[in-house]
Amino acid sequence: MGVPKVSVIPLGGLGEIGKNMTAIESQGEILVIDAGVMFPEDEMPGVDLVIPDITYLVERKDRVRGIVLTHGHEDHIGALPYVLPQLPVPVYGTRLTLGLVEAKLEEHGLLSEARLREVRAGESRTIGRFEVEFIHVNHSIADDVALAIHTPAGTILYMTDFKFDQTPIDGKVTDLQKLAELGRKGVLLLMADSTNAERPGYTLSERVVGETLMDVFSRTRGRILVATFASNIHRIQQVVDAAHHHRRKLAVVGRSMVNVVGIATRLGYLNIPDGMLVPVEEIGRYKPHQMTILTTGSQGEPMSALSRMAAQEHRNVSILPGDTVIISANPIPGNERVVGRVIDRLLKLGAEVIHSPFSGIHASGHASQEELKFLLNLVRPKFFVPIHGEYRMLVTHKRLAMAVGIPEENIQLAENGDRLELTPDSLRVAERVPSGQVLVDGLGVGDVGQVVLRDRRVLSQDGIMVVVVTVDKRTGQLVAGPEVVSRGFVYVREAEDLMEEARLQVRRALERRVPDGLTDWQSIKSEVRETLSRFLFERTHRRPMILPIVVEV
Amino acid sequence: MGVPKVSVIPLGGLGEIGKNMTAIESQGEILVIDAGVMFPEDEMPGVDLVIPDITYLVERKDRVRGIVLTHGHEDHIGALPYVLPQLPVPVYGTRLTLGLVEAKLEEHGLLSEARLREVRAGESRTIGRFEVEFIHVNHSIADDVALAIHTPAGTILYMTDFKFDQTPIDGKVTDLQKLAELGRKGVLLLMADSTNAERPGYTLSERVVGETLMDVFSRTRGRILVATFASNIHRIQQVVDAAHHHRRKLAVVGRSMVNVVGIATRLGYLNIPDGMLVPVEEIGRYKPHQMTILTTGSQGEPMSALSRMAAQEHRNVSILPGDTVIISANPIPGNERVVGRVIDRLLKLGAEVIHSPFSGIHASGHASQEELKFLLNLVRPKFFVPIHGEYRMLVTHKRLAMAVGIPEENIQLAENGDRLELTPDSLRVAERVPSGQVLVDGLGVGDVGQVVLRDRRVLSQDGIMVVVVTVDKRTGQLVAGPEVVSRGFVYVREAEDLMEEARLQVRRALERRVPDGLTDWQSIKSEVRETLSRFLFERTHRRPMILPIVVEV
Secondary structure, three states, rough: OOOOOOEEEEOOOOOOOOOEEEEEOOOOOEEEOOOOOOOOOOOOOOOOOEEEEOOOHHHHHHHHHEEEOOOOHHHHHHOOOOOOOOOOOEEEEEEHHHHHHHHHHHOOOOOOOOEEEOOOOOEEEEEOOOEEEEEEOOOOOEEEEEEEEEEEEEEEOOOEEOOOOOOOOOOOOOOOHHHHHHHHHHOOEEEEEEOOOOHHHHHHOHHHHHHHHHHHHHHOOOOOOOOOOOOHHHHHHHHHHHHHOOOEEEEEHHHHHHHHHHHHHOOOOOOOOOOOOOHHHHHHHOOOEEEEEEOOOOOOOOHHHHHHHHOOOOOOOOOOOOEEEEEEEOOOOOOOOOOOOOOOOOOOOOOOOOOOOHHOOOOOOOOOHHHHHHHHHHHHHOOEEOOOOOOOHHHHHHHHHOOOOOOOOHEEEOOOOOOOOOEEOEEEEEEEOOOOEEEEOEEEEEEOOOOHHHHHHHHHHHEEEEEEEEEOOOOOOEEEEEEEEEEEEOOOOOOOHHHHHHHHHHHHHHHHHHHOOOHHHHHHHHHHHHHHHHHHHHHHOOOEEEEEEEEOO | OOOEEEEEEEOOOOOOOOOOOEEEEEEEEEEOOOOOEEOOOOOOOOOOOEEEEOHHHOOOHHHEEEEEEOOOOOEEEHHHHHHHOOOOOOEEEEEHHHHHHHHHHHHHOOOOOEEEEEEEOOEEEEEEEEEEEEEEEEEOOOOEEEEEEEEOOEEEEEEEEEEEEOOOOOOOOOHHHHHHHHHHHOOEEEEOOOOOOOOOOOOOHHHHHHHHHHHHHOOEEEOOOEEEHHHHHHHHHHHHHHHHHEEEEEEEEHHHHHHOOOOOOHHEEEEEEOOOOOOOOHHOOHHHHHHHEEEEOOOOOOOOOOHHHHHOOOOOOOOOOOOEEEEEEOOOOOOHHHHHHHHHHHHHHEEEEOOOOOOOOOOOOOOOHHHHHHHHHHHOEEEEEEEEEOHHHHHHHHHHHOOOOHHHHOOOOOOOEEEEEEEEEEEEEEEEEEOOOEEEEOEEEEEHHHHHHHHHHHHHOOOEEEEEEOOOOOOEEEEEEEEEEOEEEEEEEEHHHHHHHHHHHHHHHHHHHHOOOOOOHHHHHHHHHHHHHHHHHHHOOOOOOOEEEEEEE
């Protein structure tokens, strides 16, 4: 019996740290927190999803006791269909979280084998040798839980995405008493959400959005369309309430919105009065002042319902002058331009659009600086590891912790893949473990790597030029071609001369080689590539990919 | 003599309206305002620049009397090298603006033919039959001028990018007296910058940034690096002043920064004390507290000096623990993620980074809502056209104008290409004129169109599969192949089976066609395309571009 030791390992790739998956290792057992997706970066064209590399866990799968989910957002549950087949362990989560997980696993044909274990906020569960308490916290999705994980070394408090909402819609404030109690008993390590660590003050209460919605509904005579995140059940409830109060019907549009509204209603998280829901095909039967349409597309996603409405391409909904469109969300960084374009189009169709960050029409789900300091003072942890944010946010969160008196040497910034070694008296970064990101493209998981991505990037910049050279396999003589075909390089009909010259350049280069015999294909291909590359750059200042193909007949 | 009529035509493509180029037509003559570039959108991979389509002007080139530049930003002068060869007319601008234009034309070998005419704020010029007054305004570049264009129909006041800075660095406040005088005499049409129309309140004075800089310099012992826009001469002056006050030397890094600092110093817009400038190769000779480095890269541009420093790839500058990096700019929408990544890397190298929008380290160059209303009240125009902004900003600006009493029917929202017809009593959108955007890629101007862009987008998503089929031209028999080569689709070494199966699929499809004779190439190509497309989608859920090439021997 030495000093009890616990390892904490944030898994995943670049970007946010400790967000999508974290492993806790103690007494030879492993507990996994969350299994979420990351969203592809601009430099990953064609990639659908990014999931954490779980090699480390798969190699130790006999010791993994379970996956505990904190809440139902994609970046916390979306990787389950890829993780469970390799790591078939029990999955713990609250009712709504598991409701969303079920739908997801069903879609992948994985539901029947899955072992889902429902937990409630306020409960404790023994999972292997881990004692886990589930603590109610507020967030932009219902049924979010923080985790207190009791280990022989001490208690780890894992504060996933959260905020302190003093007036939440369901009346259930973040369990401050429990946090205080844990703090009193002693928290060895606090890990906490840093998403809004750069934002001063307090985050707006969700209830403020309800008041704004009520205002807008009161003064609006035409149809009202509301776009928001499908998973934001409390937001949706407030839209339902405002619409109901103004005797409007409600139509729900967009696959994920229909899906989540169905699940949340069935599980009792969303209350839609009888007779209020109207099929989208029938919205034409109602007068404008009787209609509310709830839709996806608040991030300007090109295939979403709202984007299609704005482009006048939606099957059931046409935007009409006099419509009011409420975009109840802030653009996620990187989406500003597409969201802006959707708004421009809606305005040109004659709609009123309510969207500004100053309008009180959206509230973040993440704690701001004052709340983060409040948490630190309430819990008074010995050690602190900021998580859920990009590096600069963790740095800012660290400064907040220092401002409330946590000694700098007790705060550790980690990167995904770092094994943090925790004892009752120490916290340090030990070695790195295998980790990273696995790209999902269509049905392929992990078959798109750096080579494929680099080719896609090159192709997207200047296109491709394919050169087919057909030679006699005995004599090495050119028997046809060279054929030159391009895509994404120049508009060929207007560049026939250039293409013809390119052909001549290749032919001349090949003829120079004939004396040596056209049989060393590798060097012939490089010759074609170099000749053509030089010629095209000179003439166009572009560098298309050049793909020589030699056919022997 | 009928009623005098003037046409106002914003030229350019999608995006900001009336920003890059505007034509004013009166008494059979045309005056062009600005000739700027737009920046390529995400959907334009490989495109370097976007310039306005000037067909309308070229077709009337005998009537074009000149191009008047308002200021030296790229989105106002950057298209000149493409416009002047087709439209060799005199170019009017202030001293600094022309200084920047000269460097640009020199680079393109166009300086000797250009007819540049220097003007000063406060002056008037007769250009053809247009009487043009140049009015000093504040902006994030020095020497910016608004234009009062006097026509027989009345005065058009063109308020390009501007703000009201009550305490500008050079002491020259926007010429409020002149604006008031024009208002008193009567402005028929006001066109004004809408960039910050959605922002409440007043825009921060540039001087506040100087105070923040001075604070940071006072408390910093290590090296200080400042990244900002090269063209923001007043910002640079404030960096110079703060550095000089703290007895630091200054090194300038980054091509455009070196370029602009040179021009601005030579023309007297920037004052760098003797002996203060140090070549970047010699920064190692100074102690950290003696050194300031001024650099480009405030937008996270991948090839910029700051990005290369952050990636530890800069030839002369290595980031060291203890360095303080000031990013004196806000990310332009769409750049948040790349800027964030640069900050993360700098932090990991041990630098302190000052960047937050709450830090007072940057001030916008555009007027906010209170300033825009102030302008409207000062000028009291009969008609109003909001410009320089995306559609939603113009809509908000229109509301501001209505709030200060401009009747709705006197406000016109236009799109690029709309010919606005103005008389002393009316303003309306007449027909549309040829307009749009021309893409510049390498040396090619306008040769990248929708077909090429669509191909690039497809290529970037799932790559390409090339199928070469070699047939005997007499018998139609397959004599070699099919050869199947892919790029950007799957990593071939790990997908050999898939590629082999693809080959078999094509071969089988072709063999089915042999009885009919393999001579109808078009239908054979479609057959290959369809067979392969179906097969690959089934197996991978991806849709690479499929490029069949038939070679006859």
